[in-house]
Amino acid sequence: MLSIQDIHTYYGDSYILQGVSLELQPGQVVALLGRNGVGKTTLARSIMGLTPASRGRILFGDQDITRASAHRIARLGIGYVPQGRQVFRSLNIREHLQVTARGNGQWTPDKILDLFPNLRSRIKSLAGKLSGGEQQMLAAARALVGNPALLLMDEPTEGLAPMMIRELGKTIASLKEGGASILLIEQQLNFALRYADIVFIMNKGRIVHRCTPAELLADPDTKARYLGV
Amino acid sequence: MMFWVLQSLNGISYGMLLFLLASGLSLIYGLMKILNLTHGSFYLLGGYVGLAVLHLTKSFILAVLLGSLAIALLGVVMERFLLRRLHLQEMPQTLLTFGLLFIFSDLAMLIWGGNPQTVPKPELFRHSLDIGGMVYPSYRLFIIGFGLFVAAVLWWVQEGTRIGAMVRAGVDNEEIARALGINVSLLFTLVFAFGAFLAALGGVMGGPIVGVYPGADFEVLLLGFVVVIIGGLGSLRGALVGGLIVGLLDNFGKVLFPEFALFTIFAPMALILAVRPTGLFGKE
Numbered sequence: 001m002l003s004i005q006d007i008h009t010y011y012g013d014s015y016i017l018q019g020v021s022l023e024l025q026p027g028q029v030v031a032l033l034g035r036n037g038v039g040k041t042t043l044a045r046s047i048m049g050l051t052p053a054s055r056g057r058i059l060f061g062d063q064d065i066t067r068a069s070a071h072r073i074a075r076l077g078i079g080y081v082p083q084g085r086q087v088f089r090s091l092n093i094r095e096h097l098q099v100t101a102r103g104n105g106q107w108t109p110d111k112i113l114d115l116f117p118n119l120r121s122r123i124k125s126l127a128g129k130l131s132g133g134e135q136q137m138l139a140a141a142r143a144l145v146g147n148p149a150l151l152l153m154d155e156p157t158e159g160l161a162p163m164m165i166r167e168l169g170k171t172i173a174s175l176k177e178g179g180a181s182i183l184l185i186e187q188q189l190n191f192a193l194r195y196a197d198i199v200f201i202m203n204k205g206r207i208v209h210r211c212t213p214a215e216l217l218a219d220p221d222t223k224a225r226y227l228g229v
Numbered sequence: 230m231m232f233w234v235l236q237s238l239n240g241i242s243y244g245m246l247l248f249l250l251a252s253g254l255s256l257i258y259g260l261m262k263i264l265n266l267t268h269g270s271f272y273l274l275g276g277y278v279g280l281a282v283l284h285l286t287k288s289f290i291l292a293v294l295l296g297s298l299a300i301a302l303l304g305v306v307m308e309r310f311l312l313r314r315l316h317l318q319e320m321p322q323t324l325l326t327f328g329l330l331f332i333f334s335d336l337a338m339l340i341w342g343g344n345p346q347t348v349p350k351p352e353l354f355r356h357s358l359d360i361g362g363m364v365y366p367s368y369r370l371f372i373i374g375f376g377l378f379v380a381a382v383l384w385w386v387q388e389g390t391r392i393g394a395m396v397r398a399g400v401d402n403e404e405i406a407r408a409l410g411i412n413v414s415l416l417f418t419l420v421f422a423f424g425a426f427l428a429a430l431g432g433v434m435g436g437p438i439v440g441v442y443p444g445a446d447f448e449v450l451l452l453g454f455v456v457v458i459i460g461g462l463g464s465l466r467g468a469l470v471g472g473l474i475v476g477l478l479d480n481f482g483k484v485l486f487p488e489f490a491l492f493t494i495f496a497p498m499a500l501i502l503a504v505r506p507t508g509l510f511g512k513e
């Protein structure tokens with residue numbers, strides 16, 4: 001459903017993505033791993049049209065979204081959970097769900113709040129006043145309420161307390177059970193491997209390894225070389 | 230005592246006109262990060278177009294509506310075809326709006342000449358009211374009520390509607406708003422046109438009080454900037470409070486110290502800036 005074909009992306013003169021290819025089939029959870037600064041977020045931004053690739057192609061379903069505008073890409077059905085949450089600090093929780101609600105899929109604001117009961121109890125709170133964990137839930141909730149066909153999560157566990165990470169894990173597990181397709185960018189190896197069907201590893205702007213979670217667990221060399229664990 | 234009451238009312242009514250101007254200026258800056266110098270032109274052209282409609286139709290309501298809508302349309306064209314090409318390039322955008330301010334100023338001179346024009350008051354508000362033994366023009370009171378009404382509507386749109394929340398989302402984080410499916414480009418056009426509409430509204434409604442004359446564009450633009458600097462860029466409340474402050478300062482300055490009129494505005498502004506660099510209600 002998502003097919004990234006040899007894309008090259010620059011920030012001005014800095015050559016960041018140097019020919020990245022990646023495939024994701026419907027219903028799959030794909031983990032994208034790699035150290036800090038290897039280009040994972042840049043790949044997410046290229047998919048979303050925020051930093052479009054200057055060469056190569058990105059297909060979503062049968063649509064070429066390589067140079068589509070960000071809001072069109074989102075409306076085609078990619079739900080973006082950006083790194084660092086980036087909630088709208090002057091909007092409360094209800095308003096977040098209001099402005100991004102779209103489509104008549106299974107996720108209504110009410111269903112979303114069933115999934116994240118913490119958010120329901122603070123529905124009128126400004127996002128800027130929420131804890132990091134709550135903000136992460138909100139970032140996921142506002143993406144889901146757009147009823148995306150694909151969820152793109154960029155380091156959702158970053159900076160979260162262990163309890164919140166477990167909470168988030170439960171949510172991802174239930175989404176996966178419901179047949180969701182997810183591209184999960186992570187640095188927390190164990191967290192990612194718990195939910196992934198396939199793992200891609202990135203290094204210096206390239207995909208350097210592709211395997212199953214079981215294969216990666218049994219491969220200390222690759223882990224040490226590219227993930228530093 | 231009566232002197233103070235009546236002069237305060239004068240200042241407040243003028244402050245409401247400044248609020249109409251500054252709210253758009255502030256809204257546009259908040260979302261688009263553009264310091265729109267053409268805003269003065271919107272005010273002046275709104276006044277002239279409204280006056281032309283008034284001569285044609287003899288209807289003040291039509292003058293207000295058509296005058297403001299015409300300028301809103303001008304705003305749409307300007308945003309779509311000019312500003313959009315310079316997205317996120319602050320300096321070029323500001324220079325563009327600066328250039329257009331002069332172009333529109335000359336165009337207005339060419340079309341409507343150099344003589345100040347007076348705008349007759351609407352029939353309904355031609356009389357004066359008796360306030361504690363002094364007569365006061367009802368039109369000015371109407372302007373005050375109308376300004377408060379606009380402030381209430383703006384507040385409701387911003388805080389109580391989905392589109393208002395979308396605009397705030399765009400102000401908070403434009404990129405992420407786009408990436409979550411909000412059509413921020415469309416919001417840019419709407420907000421810019423709406424800001425132009427409000428400025429033109431000020432131009433037409435202010436006509437019966439201050440007239441429509443060459444140079445009014447620069448004059449109100451300067452005061453509009455003082456308003457948003459005092460109130461805080463991007464803040465609706467700041468535009469209202471700042472508008473009232475500047476309206477009062479301007480009026481009392483002109484009445485009490487005519488030779489220092491500008492000083493009475495800029496000295497308090499400098500003072501407020503020294504204490505609160507982001508203005509009374511500005512963020513950060």
Ligand SMILES: Nc1ncnc2c1ncn2[C@@H]1O[C@H](COP(=O)(O)OP(=O)(O)O)[C@@H](O)[C@H]1O
Nearest residue numbers: 011014016034035036037038039040041042043
């Ligand atoms: N806005 C930017 N402008 C220039 N360089 C950037 C920008 N954002 C990231 N980079 C650089 O791009 C590289 C990849 O960054 P990023 O995609 O954020 O990596 P990751 O998400 O894997 O940590 C880094 O070297 C980073 O310094």
Ligand SMILES: [Mg+2]
Nearest residue numbers: 040041083155
């Ligand atoms: Mg990153």
